[in-house]
Amino acid sequence: MADLKYYDVILKPVITERSMEGMGEKKYTFYVHTDATKGQIKEAVEKMFAGAKVARVNTMNLDGKSRRRGNTVGKTAKRKKAIVQLTADSADIEIFQGL
Template sequence: MRNPHDIIRKPIVTEESMNDMAEGKYTFVVDKKANKTEIKNAIEKIFDVKVSKVNTLNMTGKLKRMGANIGRRPSWKKAVVTLTEDSKGIEFFEGM
């Protein structure tokens, strides 16, 4: 089994993700090769909470230009994790 910290890269802290916290939903950047089961197990192990549902989205990198050259930012994977009703929440997000 892979290290949970290799699966969960970083949290996404935006206005929309902060509004979803009231519903028990937390957003993370995850490894592109990780599946929903691996993401669920990693979140439960790192933050000691119960996960009820995981939604994943493959995000395409944006096109960027430097003069005549056109490049692309790297693509990444986003996971929206919904906690169970009896879970207390993730302490990492509480102070934001």
């Protein structure tokens, strides 16, 4: 397994209609490193965002899609997505505030 630092774990936030609906329940969605564990994701969120306390982390592995360009067939990169549930007394994550 790769030696991941907390700042390498979270790649970018997921901005979709479904992820925006979850923000009302303090659920935030991120693309994370494919080798990251739930414990590492929890640690990364709590260190990167001040005042955030993680209650639960759900992860899902997304396989790459098949793509064709002419006669050549390939696959896109696989990804991992994490849905982070914050506690009720936790501070909100600020990068989502203006959306």
